[in-house]
Amino acid sequence: MEFGSLICIIILIVLVVAFILFVTFADADISLLFNHYTRKPQDFKNKVIWITGASSGIGEYLAYSLTKRHAKLALSGVNVERLNAVRERCIDFSGCAEEDILLVPFEIDNFDIHDECVKKVLDHFHQIDILVNNAGISQRADFSDIDINVDQKLFNVNVFGTINLTRKVLKHFLERKKGHFVVSSSIAGKLGVPYSSAYTGSKHALHGYFECLRSEMVEENINVTLVCPGPVFSALTDRCVTGKLGEKYDHTQQATDKKMKTERCCELMTTAIAHKLDECWICIQPILLIFYLAQYIPTIFRTVLLKLLFNKQRVMKLRQGR
Ligand SMILES: NC(=O)c1ccc[n+]([C@@H]2O[C@H](COP(=O)([O-])OP(=O)(O)OC[C@H]3O[C@@H](n4cnc5c(N)ncnc54)[C@H](OP(=O)(O)O)[C@@H]3O)[C@@H](O)[C@H]2O)c1
Numbered sequence: 388m389e390f391g392s393l394i395c396i397i398i399l400i401v402l403v404v405a406f407i408l409f410v411t412f413a414d415a416d417i418s419l420l421f422n423h424y425t426r427k428p429q430d431f432k433n434k435v436i437w438i439t440g441a442s443s444g445i446g447e448y449l450a451y452s453l454t455k456r457h458a459k460l461a462l463s464g465v466n467v468e469r470l471n472a473v474r475e476r477c478i479d480f481s482g483c484a485e486e487d488i489l490l491v492p493f494e495i496d497n498f499d500i501h502d503e504c505v506k507k508v509l510d511h512f513h514q515i516d517i518l519v520n521n522a523g524i525s526q527r528a529d530f531s532d533i534d535i536n537v538d539q540k541l542f543n544v545n546v547f548g549t550i551n552l553t554r555k556v557l558k559h560f561l562e563r564k565k566g567h568f569v570v571s572s573s574i575a576g577k578l579g580v581p582y583s584s585a586y587t588g589s590k591h592a593l594h595g596y597f598e599c600l601r602s603e604m605v606e607e608n609i610n611v612t613l614v615c616p617g618p619v620f621s622a623l624t625d626r627c628v629t630g631k632l633g634e635k636y637d638h639t640q641q642a643t644d645k646k647m648k649t650e651r652c653c654e655l656m657t658t659a660i661a662h663k664l665d666e667c668w669i670c671i672q673p674i675l676l677i678f679y680l681a682q683y684i685p686t687i688f689r690t691v692l693l694k695l696l697f698n699k700q701r702v703m704k705l706r707q708g709r
Contacts, residue, residue, distance in 0.1 A: 440522030444621025495548030617670030644708030
């Protein structure tokens with residue numbers, strides 16, 4: 388056999404093995420996994436991190452992950468009882484002082500209260516190093532069945548609340564000449580995820596806003612990390628809205644659902660925050676593979692794979708983790 392052919396066969400074998408390993412084990416994009424397994428875990432000592440949506444799910448477990456790494460936390464959400472429980476668990480996990488965890492409960496779509504909330508955090512800690520924009524609500528509904536006031540509600544919570552709070556905190560970051568915004572987007576921020584168009588639109592909008600912010604901040608030492616998770620265990624799907632205002636989607640999450648463990652998602656997210664990654668994808672298979680195909684071969688994905696892979700029943704099953 389010629390030397391050239393041998394090299395080609397070896398390269399092919401390596402690629403096939405890499406693909407099999409990726410499909411079997413990868414639960415995040417390659418850059419995030421590389422950082423997670425090869426770089427030292429960062430300590431957040433003396434850093435003040437404000438997490439919105441910290442009363443359950445991803446925000447809650449991110450608080451546990453960060454408090455174990457010595458961050459001081461401001462925790463926001465609506466449910467004060469749940470926030471208190473998260474605060475107690477943070478203190479149990481890290482042994483930190485009570486004053487290292489501040490609760491700032493507020494409705495993120497009540498824009499008038501944002502100045503007061505920023506002041507509360509600054510009065511207490513005198514600085515904010517990282518704002519994790521995580522609060523959000525999801526949706527299941529056919530595109531044609533959505534009332535416009537549902538689109539508005541999702542945008543008020545997921546987008547305008549986040550953007551308004553970000554602008555308030557940005558002033559502080561600019562004064563300090565440093566800062567870091569983290570955003571809980573979703574794979575719905577990068578893909579046209581069916582039967583959640585208002586949610587998908589809101590997450591795409593976040594990418595638009597925060598990519599602009601990133602571009603405007605290149606000379607300011609202010610970073611943006613966009614985190615795009617796939618299905619993760621949390622209260623999100625159980626609290627999904629539909630196409631009618633005030634109506635809840637009829638769904639109860641089960642422990643057997645095929646979703647990522649919240650703890651794992653937040654460990655990976657902590658790595659992305661520590662190393663200031665621009666964007667990361669955190670997702671179980673086969674959705675991660677679909678995500679890669681949609682991003683890297685979009686024309687083939689839209690014209691061929693979409694038609695082959697996506698029918699309503701299959702999509703709903705994938706999204707519910709069934
Ligand atoms: N779980 C997933 O599969 C998944 C996938 C991709 C992206 N995400 C994103 O991750 C983020 C966190 O979601 P999660 O999965 O952890 O869901 P979750 O358990 O339902 O948590 C949502 C958080 O957002 C807060 N929130 C909701 N509406 C709010 C409002 N009007 N004002 C202030 N806070 C509000 C909730 O506070 P209260 O409970 O106190 O009301 C809660 O703390 C969301 O942005 C979501 O889009 C989740």
